[in-house]
Amino acid sequence: MVSTNQFETLMVNRLKSIFLFSHLSETDLIHLASIVKLRSFNNGEILFYEGTPSDKLYILLDGVLKGYKTDMKENEIVLHYFYPVSLVAEMANLHHIPFPATAEFQTDGNILEIDYPIFERDFLKNPTVSFELIKSLTQKLKYLEDIITTRLALDATSRVAKFLYENGDISDSTKRHKIATILGLTPETLSRSFKKIKILGLISDEGKNFTILNREGLKELFS
Amino acid sequence: MVSTNQFETLMVNRLKSIFLFSHLSETDLIHLASIVKLRSFNNGEILFYEGTPSDKLYILLDGVLKGYKTDMKENEIVLHYFYPVSLVAEMANLHHIPFPATAEFQTDGNILEIDYPIFERDFLKNPTVSFELIKSLTQKLKYLEDIITTRLALDATSRVAKFLYENGDISDSTKRHKIATILGLTPETLSRSFKKIKILGLISDEGKNFTILNREGLKELFS
DNA sequence: TTAGAAATTTGATTTATATCAATGAAGCGG
């Protein structure tokens, strides 16, 4: 069996490999190691629910996490898919407010859970930490801006055109249902929009896969 | 006529009174004063347009500024009303991307314009500056989250109920048209929603002013 | 390889809200 010290060393090394902590001193890392916990989740498990008070800061180390809100008809509004390594919902911590959305694992994954009050007191003033935090926050602002642009300013077909323009050939293997959720559409509407774009000659489909025939034409549809 | 030094002193004092810079050293303030410019705007003037490259950081000192995007039918999607003292669109600067929205003055006002590249190089690492920046960014994230919750997850009547719940009696003098814009509704729909809520007995109107009769009832409508 | 399940497409209908049109009420300058 390994001793506490060995655990500590392992954790310190793991922490050092995370962008947010890469510039911390050895002393800081050891202190940090004492306030974090590694947790594993299975596909489908919930990390936290919308409205839950937040006193933990989460960093996604492995797996894919979906952040979503639920509307009046119990439909999911997907805000974001998180891929490792990301800070999750740090805004809630910083403002001491409940989590604004639900986070659900889409694959098996691992989370680094940090005791937030202590982290705030001892690490938030650190320039590298705050700089990385700023980067993460602005990235999230960009995502939300984009959701607003896409979902409030564009109609169904324009949203699909934008998606194709931005995600190109990646969409091949992605389930239509998932694309529909990302775009805030029903699968039926998505299908009809794909058809319109096909008729315009901007894409063609061989079987299940799309080929983009006219990328600039797609852009025309949403801008 | 005042000398350069007197101008500098005036500017330094003005800067010191801004939360973001209140903890800077005298040396820093003098340096900062050399990269800022004070600009006045009239009601209706545009500070920047959506899509314009951003190399200035703006701080709103006086007046009210409206941030909005434009949808496919040329409708405004109001993202935010800025009141002094606020950072404006810092996200664009931090990520070196074009402004994501248009900013238009709703009253006469004053802006402090900062040369961003120099500011980033010389001030962004300052712990107080970055801390205030984090606060401002998280505040904006909250606004955007709220827009998404309101505009994507709630129907018209629920949005109005939420607005009444959160803004209470303030709405008295506010033009219906402005409320409608904030909620992303047409004045007609807003009027019909008010009527529904009136029939439910949650509010009453004497002439132009509303009285909230059942605040908890309002909450029930949107949660 | 094939049967059954799941995903996608297509068509018909419904729904919420925008739009269009008209009327009524309130605020304002003379």
Place this chain on the structure above:
DNA sequence: CCGCTTCATTGATATAAATCAAATTTCTAA
């Protein structure tokens, strides 16, 4: 105080996308 302009309300209609219901295609596992 009056007429004019702006704002708010009400009613009728249009529209985009959701929902409901099949039909068809694709995937999967025996």
